[in-house]
Each structure stands twice: as C-alpha cells, then as structure tokens.
Amino acid sequence: MDYPKATRLDLVETLHGVQVADPYRWLEDPESRETRAWVEAQNAWTRSVLDDEAPSLKTRPASRTALVRRLTASYDYPRTTSLLRRGGREFFTHNPGLLNQPILYVRATALTQTEAKVGQGFSPDAEPRVLIDPNTLTSDGTTALTAYFPSDDGRLVAYALSSHGSDRQELRVRDVETLQDRADRIAWVKFASVAWAKDASGFFYLRFPEPGAVPPPDEQYFGRIFFHRLGTPQAEDPLVFETPDRKDVVPLVDVSHSGRWAIVTAQRGASDDAEVYVASESSLASRSASWKPEAGSWKPLFTGFRAAYHFIEEADGELLFRTTDNASMGRIVAVDPERLERGMREVVAESGDRLSGAAIAGDTIVASYLHDASDRLRIFDLSGSPRGEWPLPRIGSIVALDATPDDDEVRVIYTSFTDPPRGLTFHGAACRSVVLASTAPYETRQVWYRSKDGTRVSMFLVHRADLPADGRRRVLLSGYGGFNISRTPAFDPGNVPFLEDGGIFALANLRGGGEYGEMWHRAGMLDRKQNVFDDFIAAAEYLIEGGYTTTDRLAIEGGSNGGLLVAAVMLQRPDLIGAVICRVPVADMLRYHLFTIGRFWIPEYGSADDPAQFQYLLRYSPYHNILPGARYPPVLVMTAETDDRVAPGMAKKFAARLQSEAAGGPFLIRIETKAGHGLGKPVTKLIEEDADILAFLDEFLAGSEDSADVRRS
Secondary structure, rough: HHHHHHHHOOEEEEEOOEEEEOOOHHHHHOOHHHHHHHHHHHHHHHHHHOOOOOOOHHHHHHHHHHHHHHHHHHHHEEEEEEEEEEOOOOEEEEEOOOOOOOOOEEEEOOHHHHHHOOOOOOOOOOOEEEEEHHHOOOOOOOOOOOOEOOOOOEEEEEEEEEEEOOOEEEEEEEOOOOOOEEEEEEEEEEOOEEOOOOOOOOOEEEOOOOOOOHHHHHOOOEEEEEEEOOOOHHHHOOOEOOOOOOOOEEEEEEEOOOEEEEEEEEEEEEOOOOEEEEEHHHHOOOOOOOOOOOOOOOOEEEEEEEEEEEEEEEEEOOOEEOOOOOOOOOOEEEOOOOOOOHOOOEEEOOOOOOOEEEEEEEOOEEEEEEEOOEEEEEEEEOOOOOEEEOOOOOOOOOEEEEEEOOOOOOEEEEEOOOOOOOEEEEOOOOOOOOOOOOOEEEEEEEEEOOOOOOOEEEEEEEEEOOOOOOOOOEEEOOOOOOOOOOOOOOOOOHHHHHHHOOEEEEEEOOOOOOOHHHHHHHHHHHHOOOHHHHHHHHHHHHHHHHOOOOHEEEEEEOOOOHHHHHHHHHHHOHHOOOEEEOOOOOOOOOOHHHHHOOHHHHHHHHOOOOOHHHHHHHOOOOHHOOOOOOOOOOEEEEEEEOOOOHHHHHHHHHHHHHHHOOEEEEEEEEOOOOOEHHHHHOOHHHHHHHHHHHHHHHHHHOHHHHHHHHHOO
C-alpha cells in the first residue's frame, strides 16, 4: 500500500535489561508540525479508500452515501436516557430522534405526602418543559450536557457541560422555576460528582487542580472535594476532603436523604476498591474558604482499599452500602456512623448473581442483579427479607435506577438489543409484569462456550429472525473485558444496517468484566490479562466451528480497553479474523500511564515501571508485538484529537507501525476532530463514524456481496 510517509526514528530504550524500540514516539506530540501533517495525510488517505467518489481497492456493493441515509433513518428514534424525581418534579433527558444532543426536560408530578406536608407543592402539569437544551449552545452540537443533579426540593439543578468530547466539564446552576442560570460557575471538574446540601444552600463537588497549580502531568490527578455556597465565587469554596499523599485517589461525594451525613467514597484510580469516610453535612457546609480539612473531621468507615463500596442511602439511622467485602458477587451492609464500634451489619446476603445497583424506595430496598449478564429487579424490605421480583420485558439491561426514601415509586431506564432506552416506573411492593411490544424483526439468543483453560463464557447473538443458518453470515464480534465493566444488552442504531443485511452481532462477556462478579473481574486483570484475549479468541473459534460464519466473514470490534482487546487478539491470531475495527485503543502498554489519566489504570493493568509487570505487559502490548512482514487482516484504527482519556498518540503509533512493518491490510486510521473519547458525541458525528465502519466492512469483509443480495431481495 502507498501509505503516507512517516519518519522512522532509531529510538531504542533499555527497560529492565530489555531493548525496546519506539520508532514513532514523535507522534505522541499532537502539536508538532510533523504530527499535524501526518494526521492530515492519513485522514486524506482513509477518505480516498472509503468515500464514494474515490477509487476503491475493491468493488463495494453499497455506497457510503447510501449508508449515511440508512444510518440517519436508524438514528431517528425516540429514546429516554435518564429519569429522576425530586421535590414533586420529574427530570429526564430525551432525544426525539436526530437532535445532536438529548434535551433535559422537567415535568411536575403528583406530590408525595412528605412534599405536601412541607409546602413544596405547586399544580402538577403533565406537559414537560425544556429545562436545558445543549443543542442551542453550539452550531455543530459538540457541547454536551454530561450530568445533572437536582436539589432535593427540585427547585435547582446543577449541571455539567463538556466541549468537544473532553472529560473536563464546567458546572452551572439553573433555576427550575425561571429557567434561568444563576451566576455560579464551577471550573476544573471531571467525573462530575455533586451532592446538594439538604437546604439547597450549596453543594459538595469533585474538582481537580487549576491548570498551573501543579506540574502538568499531575493536573489529571489530585481530585478533591469542595463545598460551593450559592452566590459566592468559586475561589471562596472551602476544601473539605483530600488525600494529598495519594494523587491517584478519586473521591466521590454523597449526602444522605436526611441531610445528616456527607459521605465520601474514595476510589483508587479506575478501580472500584475504595475507602469510605463520613462527616456531619452541616458542619462541613458551614466552613469558610480558609478552613482546611482537620484530623477527626471525617470518620473512617472502611479503609485499606480492600473491596468496592457504593453508598445506597440512609435507613433507620444507618448508612447502607453495596459492597464486595467478603462477597465477590456483592451484598448490602449497614453501618451506624454514631456507633462504629458495632461494625457493619449484613442486610442482604450475597447471591449467585452479581449485585449491580440498589436504591431505597419508601420502606423497600430495590436491587438490580445481573443474571447471566442480563438484569433482574428484586425487592427486599429494610431488614433484608425478600419481597419478590419485578419482571422486565425481556433479556435486557437497567442502565439507571432512581428512588428516594420518601416515596415508593421506582424509576429505571431499560434497554435491550431491540429496545431503545426508555423509562419504566414501578409503584409499591407488588410485583407486576411490564409488557413492551417489539416490532423489531430480530431475535436475541445467549450461547455458552469454553475458553482455552476450560472456563465457561457466555455470548449474546443478535440477528434477523428469518436468517438462514447457512454458515455464510457476516459476524461482528464485540467485547471489552476490563475494569469490572459489564457489557450487557443495549440498543445500537449503528448496527441496524448490518443486521438488516443479514449479519450477526455477537457480544462476548469476557473475564475482566463485571458480568459475573469480582472474581470474574480479577481473573482478567494484571498478569491474568491473557485470559481476556483467550476468551475472545475462543468466541471467534466457536462462531466459526459452530457454523455461523467463516474466518473471512468474521470482524471484531472494540473501543478503549476493547480497542486494546481487538488489537492484541488480531496480532495473536490473525488467521481467525477477516477485519478489525479498533477504536480509541490503549495500544502502548509500556507508556500508557504517562499520559492523561493513565495512572488511574495501573491497578487494572500494572505498570512498566515495575520489572515483573513490565514482562507481561511487553508480551501483549499491541504497539510492541507487530511482527515485521507478518500478514494481518484489514484494520480501521479510530481515534480523536481531543481524547483526554486515552491519549490518541497510542493509536497513531500503532497505525504507523502497522503500515511500515506489516503485510496484508490495508491499515487505515481515522482521526476525528472536535471529539474525544466518546463522551457527548453529537449524533451527526456518530452517523459519519458508523458510516465509515460499515463502508470499511463492506469494502474488506467477505460476504458483503451476500448482503447486497439480501438488500435486493
């Protein structure tokens, strides 16, 4: 292939006695003239392959323009992506179709008895009002509403805005009655965590150092909790919690429903392992800007980063948490912050399914459980006694769960492979079915296969109900396998044309994820990462040997840690794969921790600074395991210039080395502008991105001709 030229440096370092070449390190600098020229040339070359008017390397059965039209129709559907209720008001984000960003709406609801007693009422109005429309903020839709936090009385909303996909956000405050913003502005926010004081006089929030306050590499770290009193400048906000000796700790903040307690869950980087501290909310909120956290201000509830802890709510004077402490699948425990000598009390015991979420609704605990990587809703009384289950429509996922102790209503956002995200509301403790009619002509099945070491792994298959089992189907196999993140059924409009044309979408639930509890996660981290790759390879083998597809019709895809997954698997078993979609990959395992928030991932991956961890990282690091002259399948690498989570330099280096050293291919790279890791990406960019993916698969994956026959029929 006549790829754009890239300077190859004779750069070799000796790490722990091993010589390691890094010939494209110069691509780590996004601002250099040479890097900018390379990016421009690569994007032009990729367009010359994928665009309709450009000469193709082979005849494509479907034009990219036609794919854009089909994808535009696929994305034109209503979806609700969040649903909260505070102070007799319902808040929800909704996109009626092709808006670049969902709109935040507010709607008055019937008052609870508690709200009526305290005089927070107003006339319920069934018609929702637009509260925040981020589509009006920029012409290209690249400013996104990434989080929002209503006060308990529902009269104010703190909300976070992000530009160009950056993890950095700005907090603003909107008055729900007037629909106007207050003067308050909070900068230097990431991973937005906000908790209102009970009287709505202000809120606790997580922020990071102001640029220039610490050396540049550390601006991504040293997260601290401050309190902002409405109407005061941010410079006067008192610091209320910090861990100055642990820069990779991310403290998240909550306030109990009673307003008595502020709770900080201090997570270790991207790990769920945490320490938990509690303090009097009123004493913290009254501090001045000159006050600094003092010894004894915070009571430690759980220390040592031994397990995951997630605050649920306060009940009968105790604080409830879901935790993996002595429970790999999760359980619910209670602690009395006034009587810590009593220790924690078990409320809901560990079960055979993974506890993935919980809330308190009135006198009921509502818990979501992953059963074979699909969600179930179970209810308990406050003593932990089971009270039944609320059946969901079909195999699917609960992506959000909301309830409050002063009301028995429970709100969830539900989705499946065939159901767009929508809000469902449950009332009371009685179990009842929710029926959702589905007109989608697809079916979902779950299959099981054995990995290399005999471990049993599950996988979802989605395809047209009338699809012939002829062994000639194109398959798009997806996976993630890391950070305790569960890949569960979810609607993806980008897959619709692929499914319509007779393809199969496969999602493997790999070790390293959270689908089957903490032990499943730990079986795929650090020096056990190869288990994740083996699980994915075994999924591909199952699909081929089971008669679903053939090697040249099998594509694999993944993003972020999933980008690492598909890159590593492609290098280890190129004979299994027909094409690769590698999105925003962690591709250089020896240097990932030197950029953006990479240090947060050390508990998951390890660090090349450690001699023992260096050895296993080097064995699978994609950038370092490209064999000169080896033949690899076609690869589309995708990244974005403003990705401040996974440094785009890694994707650039990986693509440059494939182009210069490997055979086969072609190896394309698509470098997006005004977009980041994926946060708040506008619909127009999603459509363009998906069109390139489908055009790439039509160009280089065998069986696309069969898809054309399906379309014509």
